[in-house]
Amino acid sequence: MNVLVVVESCFSNTHRFAEAVVMGLRERGIEVRLTDAADQDWDLTDVDLLLLGAPIHNRGLPNRLSRMLAGTQGASPKTFGVAEWLDGMPEWAGGRAAAFDTGTGRGFIHGSAVNAIAKRLERHGVELVASERFLVEAMEGPVVPKQLARARLWGTALASYVGKTGETARLWISSKPK
Numbered sequence: 001m002n003v004l005v006v007v008e009s010c011f012s013n014t015h016r017f018a019e020a021v022v023m024g025l026r027e028r029g030i031e032v033r034l035t036d037a038a039d040q041d042w043d044l045t046d047v048d049l050l051l052l053g054a055p056i057h058n059r060g061l062p063n064r065l066s067r068m069l070a071g072t073q074g075a076s077p078k079t080f081g082v083a084e085w086l087d088g089m090p091e092w093a094g095g096r097a098a099a100f101d102t103g104t105g106r107g108f109i110h111g112s113a114v115n116a117i118a119k120r121l122e123r124h125g126v127e128l129v130a131s132e133r134f135l136v137e138a139m140e141g142p143v144v145p146k147q148l149a150r151a152r153l154w155g156t157a158l159a160s161y162v163g164k165t166g167e168t169a170r171l172w173i174s175s176k177p178k
């Protein structure tokens, strides 16, 4: 069973969460390929689950301007992220994906990168079967205590999913797309 993880990160926090999720998946014997969106690796051959991870920027997915803003705050953003990866992905009708986003969660409305991911996936006929949010203390991090442990646990839950299909699979995932 194979999972392709595509992640975008400006200050490295989302990347750390991706590594924790990957650890959980691998603990359960799942083969994982962890890539940065900027690598533009669109090889979905034999992929059972696509996992996308991105920071929330301005209540949605990062874009060129928001990445530039992060750059002015000390981040090292790439110019190609999850939004662009999804825009360029090949047809994968019937494919299944999971997604997570990271954010400060501050303020009344902090938005969702996952929702933006779900909309883009839908255009490719890909179903979002699970989603999660992980928190950072501030724009540049660090991660909120115990959130990496949560990410690892979520990875093990996703692993249970990878070997299954349809409705049965859904029962294994505690966190559904919002």
Ligand SMILES: Cc1cc2nc3c(=O)[nH]c(=O)nc-3n(C[C@H](O)[C@H](O)[C@H](O)COP(=O)(O)O)c2cc1C
Pocket: 008, 009, 010, 011, 012, 013, 014, 015, 055, 056, 057, 058, 059, 060, 066, 067, 069, 070, 102, 103, 104, 105, 106, 109, 110, 111, 136, 138, 139, 140, 141
């Ligand atoms: C330009 C910009 C806009 C942001 N907007 C939001 C937001 O709307 N909601 C939120 O919860 N966090 C927001 N954040 C905080 C980011 O989500 C946080 O920097 C990110 O989770 C850190 O992950 P990274 O290290 O992978 O970049 C914003 C950060 C930046 C740089």
